[in-house]
Amino acid sequence: MLGRVALFVPASSPAMINSSAAFDADAIIFDLEDAVAISEKDAARELLREALDFLSFKGKNIIIRINSLTTAYWEKDIDYVLKTSADAVMVPKARPSDIKTISSMMDSMDSTMGIVPLIETAASVEEITNIIGASPRVKGILFGAEDYTADMGIERTKEGSEVLYARARLANAIHAFGIEGLDTPFTDTEDIEGLRKDTLQGKSLGYTGKAAINPRQVETIKQLYTPGQDDINYAIKVMKAVRQAGGKGAFSIDGKMIDAPIIARARITLERARIGVNTID
Amino acid sequence: MEIVKEAVAGTLESSDCLVMVKPYEGLKVDIESIVMERYGRRIRQIVEDVIKSMDITSGYFKIQDRGALDYCLKARIRIAIERAGVDNVR
Numbered sequence: 001m002l003g004r005v006a007l008f009v010p011a012s013s014p015a016m017i018n019s020s021a022a023f024d025a026d027a028i029i030f031d032l033e034d035a036v037a038i039s040e041k042d043a044a045r046e047l048l049r050e051a052l053d054f055l056s057f058k059g060k061n062i063i064i065r066i067n068s069l070t071t072a073y074w075e076k077d078i079d080y081v082l083k084t085s086a087d088a089v090m091v092p093k094a095r096p097s098d099i100k101t102i103s104s105m106m107d108s109m110d111s112t113m114g115i116v117p118l119i120e121t122a123a124s125v126e127e128i129t130n131i132i133g134a135s136p137r138v139k140g141i142l143f144g145a146e147d148y149t150a151d152m153g154i155e156r157t158k159e160g161s162e163v164l165y166a167r168a169r170l171a172n173a174i175h176a177f178g179i180e181g182l183d184t185p186f187t188d189t190e191d192i193e194g195l196r197k198d199t200l201q202g203k204s205l206g207y208t209g210k211a212a213i214n215p216r217q218v219e220t221i222k223q224l225y226t227p228g229q230d231d232i233n234y235a236i237k238v239m240k241a242v243r244q245a246g247g248k249g250a251f252s253i254d255g256k257m258i259d260a261p262i263i264a265r266a267r268i269t270l271e272r273a274r275i276g277v278n279t280i281d
Numbered sequence: 282m283e284i285v286k287e288a289v290a291g292t293l294e295s296s297d298c299l300v301m302v303k304p305y306e307g308l309k310v311d312i313e314s315i316v317m318e319r320y321g322r323r324i325r326q327i328v329e330d331v332i333k334s335m336d337i338t339s340g341y342f343k344i345q346d347r348g349a350l351d352y353c354l355k356a357r358i359r360i361a362i363e364r365a366g367v368d369n370v371r
Contacts, residue, residue: 014353015296042363043290047356054352 001061001087001114002140002180003027004209004225004272005218010035011064012044017051023215024222027061032077033068033092041073045080052084063116065090069098078105081113088114090142093121096130103135113137116182120144121151125166128173140180142211143170146187158194160201171206183207189214199224208272227269235266235273236280243280284340288364291349291357298349300361305341308332314346327351331358337367 003026009016011030020028036044052062064086066077070093081089082105089106091098094117106113115137119125125148132138145163149156156162163184174181183202186195199210199221210221227235237253242263245251251258270277287303310328314321328344331354342358349357 013294013297014349015294018296018350043356043360046360047353050352050356054350 001027002063002116002142002182002209003061005212005221006061006063006142006182006209007212007215007218008035008065008185010044011048012036012040014047014051017047018055019215021055021057021060023218025060025212025218026209026222027063027087028057029063029065029090029211030086031065032073033065038073041067041076045077049080049084052086061088062086063088063090065092065118068092069095069101078102082106082109082111086113088116088139090116090118092118092144093147094118094124094131096127096134099131099134099138103137106137114139116140116142118142118144119166119170120147122148122166125169128170129176132173132177132179138177138179140182140208141170141174142182143167143184143207145184148184158188158191158198160198167202168205171202174208175206180208181206183210185211185213186217187213189216192216192220195220196224225272227273231269232273232275235269236275238263238266239270239277239280282336282338282367284337284362285366288361288366290361290364291353293345293347296348296350296353298344298346298354298357300345300357301343302361302365303341305339307339308337308342309340310342310344312344312346314344315348316346323351324354327354328358331355331362335359335362335367337362340365 005025006027006029007023007025008029008031009020011032030048032044064081066089067073089102091102099115099117102115115135117131119141124131148166149162154162171181186198188194195217202210209225212218212221238258241251241253284302284304289301291297291299293299312324314324324346
């Protein structure tokens with residue numbers, strides 16, 4: 001649902017909404033929250049609803065970030081969002097009770113939408129298992145380091161050591177629950193080398209993708225989260241060998257013993273490369 | 282239903298439009314567009330369709346279009362009307 005790169009687009013900007021379909025992101029996160037002035041919340045909801053009816057976002061997952069359930073705007077947001085064809089709702093500053101509330105509303109409308117909690121407070125990091133476990137509709141999460149560091153009262157740096165605990169804690173949780181996890185956006189849109197380093201850091205911790213806040217970040221993130229050709233070739237070789245072994249247990253490739261973790265990694269590589277195991281000749 | 286007070290929605294940025302509505306005796310629509318020659322008729326049709334769908338019988342509508350697509354025009358007109366204080370419009 002979230003893919004390798006999810007691009008934030010303000011729901012208040014027709015120009016950005018129009019162009020968002022053309023960018024190579026796996027998902028678009030239309031934002032009704034921080035990117036929209038309070039005086040424009042009504043207009044953004046209406047604009048987005050019409051846009052999702054009118055424009056084609058084929059091949060992209062559509063996620064809508066509503067306002068926090070601690071504000072006066074979320075109920076109108078969700079009322080609009082549940083009438084759209086969006087794939088999921090992103091819930092900022094998520095708490096377990098928020099996820100249950102949104103999930104119940106979706107249940108009552110027979111909606112098939114998913115929920116993407118945005119984890120951006122110290123409390124929500126500590127409660128991550130309760131947040132993910134609050135609804136089977138939770139298919140992925142996003143870590144928001146800017147609000148998290150503000151909540152912690154600590155300085156946010158490009159190097160990011162101050163968010164390492166939270167970042168790693170959430171990455172572990174997504175794998176424990178078998179869901180997707182988007183790493184926090186890199187906010188300096190001019191610094192592509194910094195973006196590269198930050199993306200690789202998140203990937204090394206276990207994130208399955210990263211949020212982008214500018215279209216120029218999309219290509220770099222997508223490339224880094226897509227397996228290289230050598231990795232894909234090796235994964236294909238492993239899966240072919242698995243098939244040939246026919247469940248006979250351990251075997252070797254090029255003199256190296258192949259066991260369950262290596263097979264699991266090969267499957268993940270092919271998944272990320274969008275190659276179906278059954279399509280391998 | 283009538284427009285009871287002046288209201289605006291939208292912007293003059295590219296791909297957007299600024300819609301101003303205010304009370305008026307009867308219905309009047311003025312359109313300025315950077316693509317008037319090519320799409321003027323289409324824009325007028327959209328404006329009139331939205332006005333009709335919201336049962337508006339009187340009001341002045343000024344549309345300053347900067348290349349807005351159909352969905353944007355519809356959304357901006359609808360919100361301008363809602364902001365103008367018309368009840369039960371949807």
